[in-house]
Amino acid sequence: MSMSQYMSVFIDESREHLQLMNDSLLEFEQDTEDVKIVNEIFRAAHTLKGMSATMGFNRIAELTHHMENVLDNIRNGVSIADGTTVDILFECLDTLNLLVDEVIETGQETTEVSDLMSKLDEMVKGAGKTTTKPSSKIEKKETPEEKKEEIQAEKEIDEQVEFNEYEKEILAAGKGKEMAPYLIKVELDEGCLLKAARTYMVFRNLEEIGEVIKSIPSVQELEEEKFDNSFLVAFISKKSIEEIKNSILEVSEVKDVLVSDIDINMSEKTEAREIKAVKKISEKQNKVKKSKSMVKKTTTTVRVDTEKLDLLMNLVGELVINKTRLAQLGLEYNLQDLSETLSHVDRVTSDIQAVVTKVRMVPIETVFNRFPRMVRDLSKDLGKDIDLIIEGKETELDRTVIDEIGDPLVHLIRNSVDHGVELPDKRESKGKPRTGTILLKAEHEGNSVVITIKDDGKGMDTEVLANKAIEKGILTLEEVEKLSHEEKLNLIFAPGFSTASEITDLSGRGVGMDVVKTKIEALSGSIEMSSEVDKGTETRIKLPLTLAIIEALMIKLEEEVYAIPLANIVETIDIAKEDIRTVQNEKVILLRGEIVPILNLSSILEVKTEKPEIEDRNTVVIVKAGNKKIGFIVDVLIGQQEIVIKSLGKMFQGTKGITGATVLGNGEVALILDVLTLV
Template identity: 45%
Template sequence: MDMNQYLSMFIDESNDHLQSLNESMMGLEANPEDLSIVQVIFRSAHTLKGMAATMGFEDLASLTHQMENVLDLVRNNKLRMQDFIFDTLFKSIDALESMVEDITGGGEGKADVSAIVSSLQAIVRGEVPAAGGAAAEVTAAAAGNAADAQVYLDEFQYSVLEQSLQEGHQVLYVDVAIRKDCQLKAVRAYMVFDLLERSGEVVKSFPSVQDIEQEKFDYGFSLYYITQKDAGEIQKMILNLSEIDTVTAVALDQESLRQMGQESVAATAEAPAPAPALEAAPAASNASPAASAHGREENKAAPARAGGAPSPSRTIRVDIERLDVLMNLFSELLIDRVRLEQLASEVQNGDLTETVEHMGRVSGDLQNIVMKLRMVPVDTVFNRFPRMVRDLAKSLDKKVDLIVTGADTELDRTVIDEIGDPLVHLLRNAVDHGVESIADRVAAGKPETGTVHLRAFHSGNHVFIEIEEDGRGIYPKKILGSAVKKGAITQEQANAMSDDEAYQLLFAPGFSTAEVISDVSGRGVGLDVVKAKISSLGGNVTIYSTPGKGTNFSVQLPLTLSIIAAMLVRLGSEKYAIPLSSIVETGIVKQSQIRTIHGNKMLEFRGSHIPLVSLSKIFSIPDYDESTEEETEIVVVRKGERLVALAVQDFIGQNEIVIKNLGKYLPEVQGISGATILGDGQVALIIDPNAFIK
């Protein structure tokens, strides 16, 4: 029996079950006594085991079988869920995900999971891990030569380093050994980090920065570092510090970084389960895990957790390319419908007119359905964040609640595919640098548990995604001080900047205000990537912050990249479309109102002067020149706070248009973002207002 034909189905369904396992485990961690959730987890694991065994992926099936054994004891009240059991099951799910990823990439889904299997079997036997067992191993590993220690990267850190390489920065792997006779090795290590921070950004270190500060390391440490300087220069800089024994700095390229990333994934899959110190079992079972973050999704249907058979699936998977073809064919159908309506009005045949009118109503309904087919709930992106925040909060020893609202808000599939990574960067920044440590929160009179809100909602032709936390907030003076210190701006420019302008400095490449280096992120590392990605999708990011109270990152995105509302205008014999989302207002101006300042045409608009751009001159339209007319129609468009007026001949009206790109045969035309086919078959070019404002 040929299993290859079922492989894509197996991969899709496995990913669905793994996502379900993650979500259900998060729910169980918040409510450890709820056995109905255990039933859901057991069912998903059992189904996954059966599918893997059928497809011949034995490693995947055997690991799932060991998970089943633990879950079976829990659902039969023979075992109480505790912190170390949650951690082991989460590690098992991570290992399953890496196996499925390997299968997706054409591999056989094999991995050495003996350590995780041993931990699961120990749980079944009722063995409680000894306090400090794993911690002692970690300390022993750290006590070895730092050159032998590998700094493992997570997905976020790897993406930051990869992006930095693409932007022309140097990515270095630095290994530092401090002299054995050094009395204050933590201070010496701090001096190294401080020196490096002046010329770049430390992304990850081993041991962690917290361990180094507390002298929980031998006489060496390793780190990944982003800079503009070369390896030799960095090596000399560190060696100039006193009491430094040896320094090795190696520049990484894309290939060597990729190999490091693969080793990190393998190490994560093979890592043994941690063994935290446990209180007496009854005490541990009565409290939910304190140090962990748990996801809580409002607007979720509760019956999903109830026992009994799951409801049958009401969805099918369709390749996105097929939807694109459907959209193109439908636009052709609209053109023919308009042509038929014109012919019917000329022929004046009653039966023909009635049939064409009915066809018009049906195709109108069909248009709504086709447009909705490409829309996907943002839930498909949001559902991986509760687990990520939970793990991040545990690693930072913080208490964080992630509250998700509006997960059913819909966005175009092409936007959904691209928005995941920017949101990961923003969430990690919120948890790491927004939410304070437990001690700081208590000192500030706040609850121990920080709250991060992840919201999505519609507003006009846009979808807004907000990430808001009740942390320390952003201090504009601190940003400006750091920018002046780094030479990004002058003191005079800093004095003239508003708070909003200061916040925008956070999006400058490599900018960071962090006083304490973190293994997770520094505000500014990755934020330039966030800004670039969201801008490429036609959106923007706004920051609202109250010092001491918290920060809100608001991401504005277009509802869809394939269908937009537009204003159709005429210039001579040509027609153009301007996206409604960019238009502030339309109007008519007399020639006497237009002024020339330094050779540029300007127009008085609501108390200020804005540029007037002649589209007929920019696009070399031969049969229209607005300067010969007494009055000119204008369209005022906006990008951020900047406005510009576009001169047109006539307004045709508003319309929903299907965007078509200009194809690879046409060069990139300045000021044009695409084209659309109108009802009469004529092509109208779509104007990109951002190009004129730039």
């Protein structure tokens, strides 16, 4: 069995356990006397140790083993945890994350862990306990009396195994070589990870002391994890039952091992010429087994490669395109039977699309989980007291959006910690609590998800922002004087803009908020900020639920068809030529008391046309670009349609005004407009 096939599973599971350790350590720092939290950290470290040892990553295994020694002392009351203990455990966690990153990138561990292990050893010695040699299983110490009672009350195997003629001959030949035949039942932990890898380790250990004759289920089924939590092995060896058991128990996540002699009866009189391993189970164990069978646990989730999900979404997209084409053919040729069938296909396709979209959805918790630790470390470095409150982490977003939103959120939260929340003494002088608060919240809003980052810090002074913009040459004094309060606040998104008085590791380099805005707009999202001096700052990010299939308004310019995402459209109206005015060389209309600029879309997209820029009657699509509304004059409104977004490829990446393309029902390609960058 090749271990390379388990690498992706190892990486995923390692990430989960490291995240669990991170969350638990943050809780433990707040209450260092809670033994339950210590047990959680211990279990995560122990599982990670077993997984890494199985995969051959010794540095991860050794470091987690040394962590176990420290955690064992804490949970047993041998030592008391303090701030130093927590800091060292966090240092271990960071190193483990680094080692896993190295494994992902190079397949090898390069970071040195000996210094950290020495620190952990000193902590153990300081508690009056020496470190032990790393092993893949923590053994419970038993008194001789307990050991004797265990042997007397040994559980036994009740399964019956049939052997073919060849297997019988091997068993008989083994007996002739003074190798005793055994039947072994191996039971893995209920929450065992990498079950196939565990069976591999068991077989490897057994083959060092004997010969495996048969397994139930088969080796192939074990490799494919087509078994519950236990399996049988027919085995011949010169070793004793106790030695065989100990050999298997060296493998982590092995819950129990039962070994019994195989009663070989080669007599022709034996019915069906079977060799059976039959032994009794004590009455107590029988009851336990019955109760377990009544609550048999079934697998409810499976891991799926994200590339397969992307492929599945592409196939669903093709299905949607062809469904639209068939609908058009049915209308063109008035095929009644086809139309009736298509109505059913339409429902089925919509259901498939909904299911696939749902499968691609990931809780935003996967992004939010990184921030408690980040805020803890940053506030500690800056000498600030900050509480991070997280709400709505169960809110789901498309995996593509999840992958991209992490970095912008890091920028925003770092800004809240560095620029927003004041030092404790400063807050106290303002009549505020010494501990600042940052709220990170996600919630659904229609077909979008809104992420809010809010702090109760010093807020942003728009006059300071305006003066900084003049100082950096971004705007002139005359231009600044014309800006509204909201427009001055949005200066923070200008490239190269920074209000920091000095450059630090956190800020002051003039890179950040412009990148945040660009990133969010690239995801077809929007960002808005509001702030009040000494009250705090609030940032709202609005993102689409999915980027794969969207609702769009199809429009026509001469013979060319374009798609405008429905999420960007406010309304469509007809406007007479006399209603359009020119203000400061800009054509505008007055729409319910609001001045809206009007642009001819054909001119912007350079579509060849002989029509005048403004006609007597004009069809206008009103779109929202950030906080502003803009009207696009178009030739024809085709109608609303569900479209599948196709990438334009590397050559056209970053093209302003175009976010992708879609294939229409008639096979033609239509470009999808990005109104946020078009103007």
